[in-house]
Amino acid sequence: MPVLEGKELRIVGFLCNWCSYGGADTAGVARAGQPTDLRVIRVPCTGRVDPLFIVKALLEGADGVLVSGCHPRDCHYSVGNFYARRRLEVVREFLPVIGIDPRRFAYTWVSASEGQRWQEVVQKFTAEIHDLGPAPRLEDAKPLLRLADMALTSLHPLGTGEKAALAELKEAIKQKLPELDFVIGWQEGYDAAHTVPLFMKTPEDVDKLVWGPLNVNNPAVYLPQFKGKKVGIVVKGCDSRSIAELLQEKLINREDVTIFSIPCEGVLDMARVNTELGRYTKIDSVTMDEASVTITADGTEHRFCMTECAQGKCYGCTTPGAVIADQRFGTPVEVTPAAHTPPELAMLDAMSLEERMGFWKAQMERCLRCYACRNACPMCVCRDYCISDSREPHWMSQGESARDKLFFQTIHALHLAGRCTGCGECQRACPVGIPILALRQQIARAVGKLFGGYQSGINPEAIPPLLTYAVEEPHIHERDW
């Protein structure tokens, strides 16, 4: 529906029935004049406001979104607004990474008696939106293509792990195997330059186990489907964080899972490896020294130095060793903690909002919605019931617009808020190389900022920050109205 051309902008309000909707009524009863731009959607509680409604509205053409509920401690349902506050803060931190001005979204608390305050909020917010002007459409954004700078320093020495205690590990797995249904690890794939997940059921299977920087897959993705079975798993540090997170959400039982770990010295960015290898008919050999992997294909040698060719996530990795394990092998890798911004995120940080929107538009145009990103994600627990292809609820159309595709990435990112461990499988799995991990990294950064440095997948006992609340939020600074 068109707004009154030139006069109005489109502002969508989500108001809780008990306080703010009543406050807006009180303002009406008091004839407290307000601009006409706002359209109110009545919801039972701000806790009902799925942050996705906000992104949906902003992507679909709202110029501003305002959420208002009961004052903290005053919620009709006791705590709905406490949960809402956390979620709304996260989504506000998320908006700029997809190029939406976060000032287009605000939330506040207005009680049923505060008609005057409501009037002030509406006047102020409407004026702010008018200052910002009409929201830019994703379709109109100027496509921008840029590559992240991958020249990085690492927080820990990167290597090939060629001296890893693989033999000991194999022996331990063989010993444990009779108690387990199987053990998940890695084996050589269609050639020696590629590995794939391995399900070890027999000692012969264990002999196929390989270790090294080619082990890119995160085997934790398989665990939830085997809940209740006795499963062993070999993990890198990042994989173990997924396990910690799955445990935290009770998606797997600790006693059912036996975790074998070897400290990880980094994994290769297979995208760059494959580019370098090009078209080849045969891998002649794969050899490793301490710092690099040498792959010989069709007689040509290609040397991949770990410090140059590791995955982006490896440079900022603070958990090369498993955060949780039953059996550990090899010597731990030393980490020197330091501030670190993942490369793709750093690239986006350097862009203007307009450029970011253009960036995602250009990236999303080639998405085919194969959902490899989703299915490779160990934290995507909905599996066969993702809302991306459901009609009930009907969040997304089957149309192929970049907007729909970006909205799916938003769904994924927001559903991962406080849960994403940054394993990067989404991005690695993407056949067309869309740097979608950056969206998750932005969420992880927001969660850290808002919830006292919280990191997902470190402590299996921690409560995921968006599944809880604090009455006083020390790290949330609500705006003053």
Add this chain to the structure above:
Amino acid sequence: MSKIRFVASDGLPGLAASLAKGGRRVLVPVEKPAASKPSVVFAPYEPGVKMTLAKATVPPKEAVLPECETLMTFQKSRDPADLNQTTLALTAVEEGVPTVVFACRPCDARGFAALDKPFLEGLYADPYYKARREKLTVASLTCATGCETCFCHWVGGGPTSPIGSDVLITEIEGGYVLQAMTPKGEELLEASGLPDGADKFPLAEAARKAAWASLVPAPDLTAARESLKAMFEDTAFWEAETARCLSCGACTYFCPTCYCFNITDEGEPQSPCGGRRLRSWDNCMSSLYTREASGHNPRPEKYQRMRNRVSHKFWTYPENWGPYLCSGCGRCITNCPVCLDIRAIVLDAVAAAKGKV
């Protein structure tokens, strides 16, 4: 002898440009920059577009079967005098822009041939597909070498196979030889204004031979059909083969021969924008694909879905239409997040079924 033309090494963009004249859509492989991995897609040729001759990440299937197409639009309106009287206006969308797929590979071209059978040769021809297909000319670039993940020659194709191609382009020293394989191809070459290249044809033939020579010999797949049939009930076999599958749609969406689709209505018929009936790619690896309205799902497990996919490609489609529903392009292997290898599954089935068939 068919029409032969020659173009110099730097002449391909010019050729694409000349073909694009007169409203023809010329889809050329373009490398998408700023991707975290090389991503080559087919895009309409425009001046300035950076064409590549690399094998595309995404096959040109979109030329006939878009990722999402609008089959029709519909608008409901009401007589203001009598609100009980509503009119539904339907507008069918039949797209059929003359299109050339340029510099795809023989495996991509074979994809079109594979799609033709169910869409054109069945009980009913699909009008949307037909409109596009009839106006499509395929000019394939033959491969100079084999490739680790390619297996076109296992499944009845090859690096220089003409199946599905109207024109075969072969690189030789100093340029490319273009050979018309069909009347459409002849027409295209006629219109290209390129000089005759019959004299260079032997060089092209030599290059093609060299390509074949670079291949690792193909295993015998003649037993594949019967083997898959025999292995159909062997749940343990299929579970083991698909243990690492993540049930995403990369294998099907990047396949030049997969053609399953879903039809949905979107939008509100009684609104200024109206409603749209969309046909979009679907994917048999998704649980949703076979989930029925009742909630019952005949293929709830991924092994059942993968079994269906492999069986369709190597057993039931061949049973219905003759050739395999696979052109051996290997994209399902390279694009799979876990490198699940359809070759291995078929070979394992053949091996496991030995003695059973």
Add this chain to the structure above:
Amino acid sequence: MRIGVFVCHCGSNIAGTVDVAEVAERARHYPDVVYADDPMYTCAEPGQAAIEQAIHDYKLDGVVVASCTPRMHEPTFRRTVERAGLNPYMFEMANIREHVSWIGKDKEANTNKAAELVLMAVEKLRRNRPLSPKSFEVTKKVLIIGGGVAGIQAALDCADGGVPVILVEREATIGGKMAKLDKTFPTVDCSACILGPKMVDVAQHPLITLYAYSEVEDISGYVGNFEVKIRKKTPYVDWSKCTGCGTCTEKCPSKKTPDAFNEFMGDTTAITIAFPQAIPKKAVINAPYCRKLTSGKCGICAKVCPTGAVDYELKDEVITETVGSIVAATGYDLVDWSVYEEYGGGRYPDVITALQYERLLNASGPTGGHVVRPSDGREPRDVVFIQCVGSRDRSIGRPYCSAFCCMYTAKQAVLTKDHIPDSQSHIFYMDIRAAGKLYDEFTRRAMEEYGTNYIRGRVSAIYPDGEGRYVVMGADTLMGEPIEIKADLVVLAVGIQASAGAEKLAEKLRISYDAYGFFMESHVKLKPVETNTAGVFLAGVCQGPKDIPASVAQGSAAAAKVLDLFARPQLHSDPAIAHVDMRRCVDCGKCIRCCPFGAIEEVNMRGVNKAQVIETVCQGCGLCVATCPQGAIQLSHSTDNQILAEVNALCRF
């Protein structure tokens, strides 16, 4: 669907600034709308009848009314459509009065906005489903919080109506502020004489359980079945043994204990019974002043108690009660008047509050009813009363009128004259607010019969004159000149605010409160007793300043609401609650973790665990819906698709 749209003129309330005919015309083009009209008053009888008629004539299966706020008339119209045979949930409202016509002047913009709100309502309605409430059993027992006169009245009315009552009082005795008063206006009858019998009735009523010296610690559950935790604070006296004989209070050596009941106008003992008519009449030890409890040396009260009731080891006790309804009657406290430096900020002993003066006037007060100056015990001759100290004062954030000060000040002037015939009372007032039966007559008597000197104006300073008296400097705004009075005693009519801890209690009750801590009623005019939490009612000053007759009336009104609630054999739950689509549920447990009410449980369905909503416990907040990633749990009447339909109606690019 076949939807009918009714765009209300509301007289000129809406039609004045919205072209309602145009809105109805636009609605005719909305999906599924087969009828649209613009009646004058939709909520009036003809308007409702027209809706019913249209439902029959046009075979409507859904109705949108665009009029006032749904918080006002949604229940009305739901009943209307139900009468015509529709499910009451096949109805939506568009708020085009409070949210449109009353707040915007631009008719074009208002009309467009109203039309869009109607479209949103239509789009939501198209996705509505008929819902039916579930019925559930009710615990027919009421909790009344606060044993002042409002709470007492509510308790007695409920109990007389046959409903068991749990009465919780924070202090050691019920009676509240009224028990402290000497006389009451406008009849000047003895407060204790009219309240006392009611207090005794409370004590003796077989259906009333009184927990004095107790506080509500926690409340969970919902209308019909609240679970309440009550902390019985330890009095260090076993009340089952205490006979209230008072021997302990006579012997207690700690005689310098501040006397809260007497508004600190005197001292009492560490073990004490608040006043002779206290209910329950039981002794309580004021722990910080008890020698035994602070230093371990003493124990006299235990020795002298004839029944051995004193027990220094007695601990707090928390008990749990289940009730079907709750009445809050927590009363008020005085505003902290020490912020007024011009009145001495509390430093002058003879500048006291009216409530303190009430204790001086009272025969059972610290002076036995002799009006004397706290500083030297002399009888005052000139008494100055200052009104609106902490009322109607924006400068200290108390802009409201405390409602009863004008009247009690007049009463106190009258009583002063009765006590000390040669005294002279002077009253500084802003306006005399005497709107009530016999009230104005009473203030006139104070002026005319009792010679009270009413001065319209404010006091700018009070300071000691050095000779034991006080200089009260002010302005007489009627005469337009400054005025100075030498006073022996100054009585401040200190304004009131919600009683300490009211906000905390409101949070436990899940009701709203205003900036001063007064609880929010459901509707200022039409629902002054109800709150927005079903089953929780208000009585007395906790809802806002009011005098005794009004408090008693509201106590009775609250009791009527309780009796009304309990008169039904069963209660019906709101069907707008969450439901789990078992097929979509993957048992990730996020909804269970978040639900504020524990309303979601894990159940085993054919071998797999699934979440399931306990229908009578779910309150319909929808937090779970926003939490469930796969959209498996949906809130009826506020589903994702319904909200998305509203969003889409607004911003389809």
